[in-house]
Amino acid sequence: MRKMIVAGNWKMNTTLPEGQKLAEELTSLLSNYTGEKDIIIAPPFTHLHAIGNVIAKSPIHLSAQNCASEESGAYTGEVAPSMIASTGAQYVILGHSERREYFEESDEILLRKTQLTLKNKLKPIFCIGEQLTQRESEQHEATVKKQLEETVFKLSKSDFQQIILAYEPVWAIGTGKVATPEQAQEMHAFIRKLIRDKFDESTAENMSILYGGSCKPANAAELFGQQDVDGGLIGGASLKADDFYAIINA
Numbered sequence: 001m002r003k004m005i006v007a008g009n010w011k012m013n014t015t016l017p018e019g020q021k022l023a024e025e026l027t028s029l030l031s032n033y034t035g036e037k038d039i040i041i042a043p044p045f046t047h048l049h050a051i052g053n054v055i056a057k058s059p060i061h062l063s064a065q066n067c068a069s070e071e072s073g074a075y076t077g078e079v080a081p082s083m084i085a086s087t088g089a090q091y092v093i094l095g096h097s098e099r100r101e102y103f104e105e106s107d108e109i110l111l112r113k114t115q116l117t118l119k120n121k122l123k124p125i126f127c128i129g130e131q132l133t134q135r136e137s138e139q140h141e142a143t144v145k146k147q148l149e150e151t152v153f154k155l156s157k158s159d160f161q162q163i164i165l166a167y168e169p170v171w172a173i174g175t176g177k178v179a180t181p182e183q184a185q186e187m188h189a190f191i192r193k194l195i196r197d198k199f200d201e202s203t204a205e206n207m208s209i210l211y212g213g214s215c216k217p218a219n220a221a222e223l224f225g226q227q228d229v230d231g232g233l234i235g236g237a238s239l240k241a242d243d244f245y246a247i248i249n250a
């Protein structure tokens with residue numbers, strides 16, 4: 001059975017004290033959590049170690065938002081997967097549309113980061129999704145297919161089975177314009193079919209595919225209720241403990 005997962009991508013928000021406070025609030029809300037969903041938060045790099053301590057006895061797991069494409073050495077300002085792993089984090093978000101767009105991360109770089117992440121026993125949360133113009137010109141399926149083929153479909157089956165996928169239509173990120181549950185379901189089912197065709201039935205059935213883009217307490221239950229939607233990657237609403245908690249319980 002595949003896992004339901006709710007992951008909070010804090011992006012470039014919160015100072016360290018603010019982040020610690022948010023993690024404390026969340027830990028306290030989740031003190032009696034008995035739900036089935038895996039819960040992940042992805043604070044900025046600078047907060048990972050300290051927040052790891054805050055959530056140590058909670059059901060919350062820790063993720064980074066990015067990593068370097070090299071193991072170590074003269075790469076000023078970069079953070080290696082081994083460093084992330086040493087903070088106690090277990091996941092790394094890769095391929096987010098903001099990284100692809102603003103930092104020009106190519107599929108080639110993303111595949112490299114994915115492989116290094118896996119080598120360091122971290123799980124990639126790998127993002128894919130089309131832009132508005134691509135959806136309007138009916139290229140959304142072709143776009144997502146190509147993103148998969150150029151990156152994680154090049155992994156071995158056993159490596160691919162370690163990842164989590166997140167479908168994030170770029171037009172829904174931070175815009176308040178959420179995909180309808182039908183649009184999300186259609187794309188998630190399409191992605192699962194591609195996995196089935198590339199690998200096999202059980203790999204497809206066991207893959208958690210998260211939805212991301214303007215997911216809020218008000219729309220989470222309906223999105224998560226779709227057959228092929230296995231939880232969410234939450235941006236803005238993960239910065240408020242109450243909202244994130246409500247999404248976890250959706």
Ligand SMILES: O=C(CO)COP(=O)(O)O
Nearest residue numbers: 009173174213214235236
């Ligand atoms: O990009 C996202 C998560 O990675 C989604 O962001 P919002 O939830 O703010 O739209």
